[in-house]
Structure formats: structure tokens, C-alpha cells
Amino acid sequence: MSTILDVARRAKVSIATVSRVMNNSPHKVNQSTRERILEAIRELDYRPNALAKGLLMKKTMTIGIIIPDISNTYYAEIVRGIQDVADQSGYAVMLQNTDRKQERIINYIYLLREKLADGIIFSGGIIHGYETLSTLKELRERVVVIGRHEVDFPAVRVDNIGGATQATQHLIDLGHKRIGFIGGPERSTTAIDRFTGCKSALAQNSYPIDGSLIKRGNLTPQSGYLAAKELLEQSGKITAIFAANDQMAFGAINAAKELGLNVPDDLSVVGFDNIPLSSYFEPPLTTVEIPMYDVGVAAMRMLIDVISKKSIEKVKFFGTKLLIRGSTGKNFKK
Amino acid sequence: MSTILDVARRAKVSIATVSRVMNNSPHKVNQSTRERILEAIRELDYRPNALAKGLLMKKTMTIGIIIPDISNTYYAEIVRGIQDVADQSGYAVMLQNTDRKQERIINYIYLLREKLADGIIFSGGIIHGYETLSTLKELRERVVVIGRHEVDFPAVRVDNIGGATQATQHLIDLGHKRIGFIGGPERSTTAIDRFTGCKSALAQNSYPIDGSLIKRGNLTPQSGYLAAKELLEQSGKITAIFAANDQMAFGAINAAKELGLNVPDDLSVVGFDNIPLSSYFEPPLTTVEIPMYDVGVAAMRMLIDVISKKSIEKVKFFGTKLLIRGSTGKNFKK
DNA sequence: TTCCTGTGAGGAATCGTTTCCATTTATCTG
DNA sequence: CAGATAAATGGAAACGATTCCTCACAGGAA
Numbered sequence: 137m138s139t140i141l142d143v144a145r146r147a148k149v150s151i152a153t154v155s156r157v158m159n160n161s162p163h164k165v166n167q168s169t170r171e172r173i174l175e176a177i178r179e180l181d182y183r184p185n186a187l188a189k190g191l192l193m194k195k196t197m198t199i200g201i202i203i204p205d206i207s208n209t210y211y212a213e214i215v216r217g218i219q220d221v222a223d224q225s226g227y228a229v230m231l232q233n234t235d236r237k238q239e240r241i242i243n244y245i246y247l248l249r250e251k252l253a254d255g256i257i258f259s260g261g262i263i264h265g266y267e268t269l270s271t272l273k274e275l276r277e278r279v280v281v282i283g284r285h286e287v288d289f290p291a292v293r294v295d296n297i298g299g300a301t302q303a304t305q306h307l308i309d310l311g312h313k314r315i316g317f318i319g320g321p322e323r324s325t326t327a328i329d330r331f332t333g334c335k336s337a338l339a340q341n342s343y344p345i346d347g348s349l350i351k352r353g354n355l356t357p358q359s360g361y362l363a364a365k366e367l368l369e370q371s372g373k374i375t376a377i378f379a380a381n382d383q384m385a386f387g388a389i390n391a392a393k394e395l396g397l398n399v400p401d402d403l404s405v406v407g408f409d410n411i412p413l414s415s416y417f418e419p420p421l422t423t424v425e426i427p428m429y430d431v432g433v434a435a436m437r438m439l440i441d442v443i444s445k446k447s448i449e450k451v452k453f454f455g456t457k458l459l460i461r462g463s464t465g466k467n468f469k470k
Numbered sequence: 471m472s473t474i475l476d477v478a479r480r481a482k483v484s485i486a487t488v489s490r491v492m493n494n495s496p497h498k499v500n501q502s503t504r505e506r507i508l509e510a511i512r513e514l515d516y517r518p519n520a521l522a523k524g525l526l527m528k529k530t531m532t533i534g535i536i537i538p539d540i541s542n543t544y545y546a547e548i549v550r551g552i553q554d555v556a557d558q559s560g561y562a563v564m565l566q567n568t569d570r571k572q573e574r575i576i577n578y579i580y581l582l583r584e585k586l587a588d589g590i591i592f593s594g595g596i597i598h599g600y601e602t603l604s605t606l607k608e609l610r611e612r613v614v615v616i617g618r619h620e621v622d623f624p625a626v627r628v629d630n631i632g633g634a635t636q637a638t639q640h641l642i643d644l645g646h647k648r649i650g651f652i653g654g655p656e657r658s659t660t661a662i663d664r665f666t667g668c669k670s671a672l673a674q675n676s677y678p679i680d681g682s683l684i685k686r687g688n689l690t691p692q693s694g695y696l697a698a699k700e701l702l703e704q705s706g707k708i709t710a711i712f713a714a715n716d717q718m719a720f721g722a723i724n725a726a727k728e729l730g731l732n733v734p735d736d737l738s739v740v741g742f743d744n745i746p747l748s749s750y751f752e753p754p755l756t757t758v759e760i761p762m763y764d765v766g767v768a769a770m771r772m773l774i775d776v777i778s779k780k781s782i783e784k785v786k787f788f789g790t791k792l793l794i795r796g797s798t799g800k801n802f803k804k
Numbered sequence: 805t806t807c808c809t810g811t812g813a814g815g816a817a818t819c820g821t822t823t824c825c826a827t828t829t830a831t832c833t834g
Numbered sequence: 835c836a837g838a839t840a841a842a843t844g845g846a847a848a849c850g851a852t853t854c855c856t857c858a859c860a861g862g863a864a
Binding site: 137181183184185186187188190191196198206207209211212213215216219223228229230231232233235240243244246247249250251252274356357361383386387389390393412413416417418 | 471515517518519520521522524525530532540541543545546547549550553557562563564565566567569574577578580581583584585586608690691695717720721723724727746747750751752
Binding site for chain 4: 149153156166169188190192193194
């Protein structure tokens with residue numbers, strides 16, 4: 137790997153002049169000198185060392201995204217939105233997958249704090265514990281979070297509560313009396329909000345909140361399958377299930393089929409997220425759509441503002457939309 | 471952010487001594503001095519600047535993964551495998567999503583070349599064009615590729631040809647005479663290999679290779695749907711489809727349903743990859759399983775060897791396994 | 805007392821950049 | 835022709851770490 141010194145020697149100038157050409161600085165450089173330098177750069181395939189530059193400038197033009205689960209397609213569109221904006225603005229993007237492991241979250245935050253990144257977009261909803269929190273606080277000037285968190289940072293939020301309320305109301309409107317709920321991880325604020333929205337709709341319609349109708353999964357199809365099986369096998373038949381994400385909804389539908397139930401005739405199922413495969417399922421899944429791409433775009437725009445210390449809106453809020461497809465239907469029982 | 475100098479001043483020692491404590495070097499440091507320094511480090515929440523360290527040491531303990539499409543769950547397990555090994559070995563992982571854009575691929579390779587990463591795992595199968603290639607060649611000492619490429623680098627490969635042969639043979643064994651094939655992007659070596667495997671099985675059984683039975687998609691369900699529609703609507707009915715990945719297979723199944731065909735009674739469909747949702751589909755998808763997690767583990771292990779210049783095996787090969795589920799059945803027609 | 809050895813600590817070079825300031829040379833003005 | 839101004843370039847500091855080399859000092863041996 138050649139350095140700026142190699143280029144300078146080959147072009148018979150000082151490194152200062154090479155640097156001026158590289159960054160086409162306002163400083164004047166003689167046209168012929170410039171060409172000689174450009175020639176040398178080309179010949180050596182010179183690229184400035186980002187570490188040296190970053191060390192001096194305290195800016196790496198790199199931002200980090202921390203996501204909890206790379207296999208959840210839910211996050212894919214967020215990343216796309218972020219990346220498209222980042223590309224336009226000259227930022228490179230590092231993606232860190234935590235698998236929801238606290239230890240990894242901390243590691244990555246430190247990694248990014250140690251100046252490898254100018255800013256961080258933190259998604260996933262779980263921030264807690266002393267260490268994570270204090271570190272992030274110090275980073276106030278270069279973090280944007282997606283979702284609701286303990287910390288009050290610039291944030292992009294999604295109306296999970298409203299979406300869940302709508303989804304539940306949809307089931308109620310269809311005449312379902314006993315509705316099962318499959319929630320997500322205990323400490324995920326997203327999952328908590330979806331549960332809150334569900335309860336809120338039930339309350340508004342004077343439905344009782346029955347603990348036996350509430351199960352928890354870890355967002356995988358498998359966990360949805362298991363939770364639905366429990367719900368469906370216990371006494372007091374239910375006719376509808378609202379799952380906190382699409383994957384679990386798919387699992388739930390499978391459990392129903394296995395028990396000989398028809399979806400939607402015997403059991404209505406609603407998911408959340410509208411992942412790309414949702415409409416390809418049998419039956420196509422009724423779910424709540426989130427504008428994930430836009431969320432990503434907004435988060436990155438906000439981060440750029442934060443980094444450049446522009447005045448910013450502290451919170452950007454996105455609504456959701458209920459997509460009614462084939463997995464829900466009227467309750468004919470009783 | 472405090473620096474090593476801040477720590478040195480607070481502990482009233484030189485930066486050299488602080489550094490010795492930080493890296494617990496073999497050099498002797500008096501116990502009381504050490505404690506004074508540790509105390510200062512704690513109080514200031516000092517963390518060494520990774521850029522400065524990297525600049526000097528020419529090692530960042532960071533590796534990059536370049537993947538073509540973050541929304542393809544196919545890659546999720548690879549990343550998991552890589553990350554688990556990396557974590558154990560003290561490496562941090564940066565994930566770069568290219569969306570198959572040549573420009574991004576080049577950018578990321580440069581980014582990583584500029585020393586932000588000690589090594590790169592390149593997956594996705596498309597490497598071509600002068601610029602990409604020459605850059606990578608220079609990086610020979612710190613790149614491992616996943617899949618087959620133009621360049622001869624240390625590689626982890628998957629038997630796509632064999633898997634595709636098996637899948638096609640399975641359809642032939644079921645008595646299908648006219649088998650449609652939905653391939654992937656033109657320049658993806660993975661997609662090419664799967665096509666090769668398909669053709670090979672056809673040839674072995676003396677089946678003609680009919681251009682009208684071959685369509686191409688871009689790996690999304692939507693593209694599989696469109697391709698299948700074309701296949702099914704043209705004259706000369708087919709009774710089976712082999713799609714180059716699961717997502718397209720899902721799309722194909724949808725197209726069949728829409729045309730009033732039953733899967734598997736009227737049409738058998740085989741996918742490739744066995745993504746997590748495959749078994750939850752209706753009908754559960756017959757597909758080819760790839761040990762993606764193991765591929766990731768192998769790639770990272772190989773990269774560590776490459777970086778440390780250990781002698782390494784140049785290629786590690788993984789087999790595939792046909793999983794027969796509900797989407798394929800005997801051909802009863804004719 | 806003198807010399808030697810070992811322990812513990814500090815000084816300074818180094819990595820590859822950017823940029824401030826100084827310097828050289830040429831050109832212009834009066 | 836002297837002095838001022840402008841254009842083009844170079845020198846050197848700085849960023850924050852690691853590590854080689856040097857040095858001070860205490861204690862033991864002769």
C-alpha cells in the first residue's frame with residue numbers, strides 16, 4: 137500500500153501539495169503540478185489511509201447501525217433506507233448485528249465510540265443496564281434511536297400502539313369474542329407497545345383481559361407455533377389470534393392447520409410488520425404495515441443533522457396501516 | 471473523550487506506563503503505580519482510540535463482511551456463523567450490504583482496503599470488471615470468498631451444482647416430464663451453478679433442454695410469481711417447477727394457486743436454500759438445505775488463518791441436502 | 805567505597821494524514 | 835529600481851496510541 141509520501145516523492149513535490157490535490161483544497165496548485173501528482177496517484181493506485189485521516193480530522197464519514205436480529209426481514213428495509221441516504225451524503229455504513237445479546241450491544245457501542253464511527257443509529261428497542269446507558273448518554277451528540285427507549289435521544293418512532301389497537305379492533309369488529317395474543321420479548325419496547333395497543337382496544341370495547349389468552353414468543357415462527365398451540369389446546373376456545381409479528385403469525389397458522397382448524401373460517405390471525413413474504417402466504421396474512429424504508433431514511437437524515445449540529449426535531453413519528461388480507465374473517469361460531 | 475495523556479496526567483505517570491498497564495505488557499509496572507493508573511482509567515472511563523492504535527499497529531481487529539442482499543434470509547445464518555467465531559477470537563464485524571450494486575461493492579472494498587478492516591469475507595458470487603478485480607487481487611492476503619468467483623482466493627464453497635442436480639432428479643423420479651426452471655441473476659455464479667446442476671440432471675435422464683421452460687427472476691417472490699405465470703400460461707403444460715431459491719418458489723406457488731392449480735397435485739415445486747419460513751408454508755416447501763451457519767464458521771476460521779498467514783486449505787466445500795416436504799408429488803397426468 | 809545488576813519509569817520516534825505558517829519566486833505599481 | 839503583492843510550494847506540528855531505548859536509583863557483592 138502506497139502512502140502520500142510515496143506519491144510526493146514520485147511527483148517530486150511535498151506531501152502538503154499532494155494533500156491539497158487530493159482534497160482539491162481552495163489553495164492554488166499549479167496546473168502542471170496537479171497533473172503530475174494525479175498521474176502519480178493513478179500509477180500507485182494511491183488511496184489515503186482512512187485511519188490516519190480519521191485520527192486527525194476526528195471524522196471518519198462512517199456511521200454504524202446496530203440491529204438486534206439480521207434474520208428478521210423487518211430490519212432489512214430500514215437498512216436500505218439508511219444506506220440510500222448515507223450513500224448520497226458520502227457516508228459509509230457499518231452494520232452490527234447483536235442477536236439481542238447485551239454483551240454484543242455494549243461491545244459495538246464501544247467500538248463505535250472509539251471513533252470508528254461519526255454516528256450511530258440504534259434500533260431494536262432494548263437499552264438498559266447501567267453500562268449501556270451511561271455510554272450512550274455520553275454519545276448524545278451522535279446517536280439516533282429507532283423506537284422507544286429509556287433514554288431521551290433524537291428518535292424515529294413507529295406507532296406500534298396505534299397499529300396494535302387497529303389490528304385488535306379489526307378482530308373485534310369481525311365479531312371475535314375470545315382473542316389470543318402472542319407477544320414478543322419481555323424487554324423489547326416494540327413488543328410492549330404492541331401489547332399495550334392490544335389491551336387498549338380490548339378495554340375500549342369492554343372486553344375482559346384474560347391472562348390465559350396471553351402468551352409470549354421470541355419472534356420466530358417456531359415460538360409462534362408453540363404459543364398458538366397452547367392457546368388453541370386450552371379450554372375455552374378462541375377464534376382469533378393477534379401475533380406481535382408476522383413470523384409468529386405464520387407459526388400460529390401452522391399450529392391451527394395441524395389441529396385441523398381452517399384459517400380464516402375457524403381461526404382468524406393477524407400479524408404485524410408486513411414482511412415481503414406475508415402476501416405470499418396461504419392464506420395471505422392480514423397484518424399491520426410499517427413504512428420501514430421511510431423510517432430508515434428519516435433516521436439517517438436525522439443523524440446527519442445531529443452530527444452537523446443542526447437544529448433538529450427530537451422525534452419523528454410514523455403511522456401504520458392495517459392490511460386486511462385472507463387470514464381474517466367473520467366469527468361464525470356461537 | 472479522554473486520551474491516554476489525560477490518564478497519565480491524572481495518575482502522574484508517563485503515557486508509556488499507562489500503555490503498559492492497558493496492554494498488560496510483560497514490562498514490569500509497580501503494583502501501586504498500576505493501581506493508581508487503573509483508578510484513573512476507571513474515573514475517566516478511558517478507552518484507547520482505535521484509530522490511533524490501528525494506525526500504528528496496522529491491525530484493527532475488525533473484519534468486514536460484504537453481502538449482496540440483507541433482506542435475503544439466506545445470508546443471515548452465514549453472518550451468525552461468522553460473528554460467533556469472530557467474537558471468540560476478539561474480532562469485531564462490520565457488515566456491508568451492497569444490494570448487488572457494483573458501485574457499492576467497489577466502495578466497500580476500498581473502504582475496507584483503506585485499513586479499516588484486517589480482512590474481508592466476500593459473499594454473493596459476483597466479482598467482475600477490472601476495478602473490482604484488481605483491487606481484490608492486491609488484497610489476496612486478507613480476503614476469503616464464499617462461493618465460486620473469477621478470482622482464485624481462499625474460498626468456502628457450496629455444492630450448488632450437486633444440490634440442483636438432486637432437486638431436479640427428485641422431480642424426474644416423480645415422473646415429471648416437462649419441468650420449468652426459474653433461474654437467478656445472470657451474473658450470479660450461485661445462480662449459474664444451480665442452472666448447471668439442473669441441466670446436468672436433465673441430460674443424465676436424456677430429457678431435452680427446452681429454452682421455453684427456462685425463465686429468469688431476481689430472487690424475489692414477485693419475480694418468481696411472474697416467471698411461473700409465464701411458464702404456466704404458455705402452451706405445452708408443465709407439471710413441475712424448480713426455482714433457484716425459496717422466495718421465488720413461493721412466488722411460483724402463488725401463481726399456480728391463482729391459476730387454479732393445486733400444489734402438489736397439479737404442479738410440483740422445489741426451492742433452494744431452506745430459509746426458516748420454508749417449512750411453514752402451505753404446502754411446506756420441498757427444498758435444498760445448505761449448512762449456512764457452518765459455511766459462515768468455516769469462512770471466518772479460514773480468514774483468521776489467512777490473516778495470521780497460517781498454512782490454509784484453499785477451498786472448503788460443503789454439501790447440500792434435499793428436504794422433501796409437501797410441495798412435490800407424483801405426476802399423475804397423462 | 806566502588807561497581808554491578810535489576811527494577812521501574814520516562815523520552816521520543818513512529819504510523820499517515822491535514823493544515824497553518826513561512827518561504828521563494830515572479831509580477832506589478834509608482 | 836525599490837517595494838509590495840500574489841502565486842505556488844514546502845516545513846513542521848498535531849491527532850493518540852505503542853514500544854524501543856535510555857536513565858535513575860536502590861541494594862548487594864567485593
